[in-house]
Amino acid sequence: MRTGLQIIWTAIAIGFGLIVLQGYFIDIPGLESLRTIILQWAVILAAAALLFGLGNLMAVHLAKIGGQEPGWPYSALLVVALVGTLIVGLLFGQESTLILSLFQYVQQPVEATLAGLLAISLTLGAVRLLSRRRDLRTTVFLATAVIVMLGTGPWLIGNNQGFQQIFTGARAWVSQVWATGAARGLLLGVALGATATGLRVLLGADRPYGD
Amino acid sequence: MGLNDLLAIGVLAAFAVLLIVRTGTERRWPTALRALPAFTELRRAVEQAVEAGQRVHLSLGTGTLIGSESGPALAGLSALMRTTELTLESDRATVASSGSGAVAAASQDALRGMLGRLGSPGLYRWTNGRMLGPTPFSYVATLPTMLEGDRVSVNIFMGHFGPEGALAADMAARQKGFVLAGTDAIPSQALFFAIADQPLIGEETFALGPYLGAGGMQRASLRVQDLLRVALIVIILIGTLLRTFGIGL
Numbered sequence A: 001m002r003t004g005l006q007i008i009w010t011a012i013a014i015g016f017g018l019i020v021l022q023g024y025f026i027d028i029p030g031l032e033s034l035r036t037i038i039l040q041w042a043v044i045l046a047a048a049a050l051l052f053g054l055g056n057l058m059a060v061h062l063a064k065i066g067g068q069e070p071g072w073p074y075s076a077l078l079v080v081a082l083v084g085t086l087i088v089g090l091l092f093g094q095e096s097t098l099i100l101s102l103f104q105y106v107q108q109p110v111e112a113t114l115a116g117l118l119a120i121s122l123t124l125g126a127v128r129l130l131s132r133r134r135d136l137r138t139t140v141f142l143a144t145a146v147i148v149m150l151g152t153g154p155w156l157i158g159n160n161q162g163f164q165q166i167f168t169g170a171r172a173w174v175s176q177v178w179a180t181g182a183a184r185g186l187l188l189g190v191a192l193g194a195t196a197t198g199l200r201v202l203l204g205a206d207r208p209y210g211d
Numbered sequence B: 001m002g003l004n005d006l007l008a009i010g011v012l013a014a015f016a017v018l019l020i021v022r023t024g025t026e027r028r029w030p031t032a033l034r035a036l037p038a039f040t041e042l043r044r045a046v047e048q049a050v051e052a053g054q055r056v057h058l059s060l061g062t063g064t065l066i067g068s069e070s071g072p073a074l075a076g077l078s079a080l081m082r083t084t085e086l087t088l089e090s091d092r093a094t095v096a097s098s099g100s101g102a103v104a105a106a107s108q109d110a111l112r113g114m115l116g117r118l119g120s121p122g123l124y125r126w127t128n129g130r131m132l133g134p135t136p137f138s139y140v141a142t143l144p145t146m147l148e149g150d151r152v153s154v155n156i157f158m159g160h161f162g163p164e165g166a167l168a169a170d171m172a173a174r175q176k177g178f179v180l181a182g183t184d185a186i187p188s189q190a191l192f193f194a195i196a197d198q199p200l201i202g203e204e205t206f207a208l209g210p211y212l213g214a215g216g217m218q219r220a221s222l223r224v225q226d227l228l229r230v231a232l233i234v235i236i237l238i239g240t241l242l243r244t245f246g247i248g249l
Helices: A002-022 A029-066 A072-092 A097-132 A136-150 A161-202 B003-024 B037-052 B067-086 B101-117 B136-149 B164-174 B186-195 B202-211 B216-244
Strands: B055-061 B095-098 B129-131 B152-160 B178-182
Touching: A002 A029, A002 A161, A029 A072, A029 B101, A029 B129, A072 A097, A072 B136, A097 A136, A097 B136, A097 B164, A097 B186, A136 A161, A136 B186, A161 B003, A161 B067, A161 B186, A161 B202, A161 B216, B003 B216, B037 B055, B037 B067, B037 B152, B037 B178, B037 B202, B055 B067, B055 B101, B055 B136, B055 B164, B067 B101, B067 B152, B067 B202, B095 B101, B095 B136, B101 B129, B136 B152, B136 B164, B152 B164, B152 B202, B164 B178, B164 B186, B178 B186, B178 B202, B202 B216
Parallel strands: B055 B095, B055 B152, B095 B129, B152 B178
Antiparallel strands: none
């Protein structure tokens, strides 16, 4: 029974995958409309999965509150904010002033603050990197970062045109020649890896789904 | 159907045929994996976590399962299944987190399927595959509470990440946990290089499964990728030489 179900799920995954894939290359009217329908289903399922994910989020945090686990007050705040925003959205609509204010004055500043923290995290990360991995790759990485930073934006010490021009030129050379070439090489590797992963699913060797 | 489409179909077909042929010969001529310190350290960290009764956390990123972001998410799901197998004896099952409902559902399905295949379906908990937040930064905001509450000591970041991935990896590093991180986005790979204990570069992100013991087609696919990479290098070099000598393509 279990093996039978496995075969059915695998066949469905392979079939749907092949229908979507062929649409990128071959224009067969019947299959093309089927592909469009499948992609529409995928988008609808992804939206429905968001609700499912929110249910999962609630369950995890309600369990933490119920068990008075460490950090439960944060979980309580999350549940209150989630339910509160949902109720306000359902009552007043997603384009109401109240909902827009919540996004503008609560969510956006919080996300902007976190994005701002990234600069501090990266600076501290670079310092930690020096103590953690002292090798050639780290040295090149940090030297490149310093050159790019010095070559970007205004020169801070006086009006030193000579130094600024040197670093601006070095920055352009590093980012437009070395970094671009390396990025393309990496992208080719990523593309090969992603293709192999996709093909393994299409061939039924990888089955990241239940039986 | 244009020439480019034919070429793409040809490359994909060649990839698939090579993959099948190489998988068939894998038992007789097994693929030798080159030593990668990141994966050696990961195995050691996972073993220590299992012995210490601490948890392994696999972050599947903030991307979705639709479009180009699905590649690293699928690789992450594959890694999740291997990690679940490695931590089967642990008191604390592997926990997967993501910033998308679809990926969270897929992670729960992967966990359930793998535990079923391993003969331990009773160990499955649907809360071990979690969506932490529906936006990239809300995902990051809730991550520290999860890492602290679940006594996580090993963090694997394997999925699509934007700049928020660096912040997530930094938060994991601040909890004194081991951090291995890989993604498909090149700028985020650079950020992970600065922050993670063991960053994965380029296609290494997709190689975690074989390095954690997966055999068959997973292992064979690494050899096929190497083969195609060499072919690409040769084609690029020939193209460059032809253009240098003024021969147009």
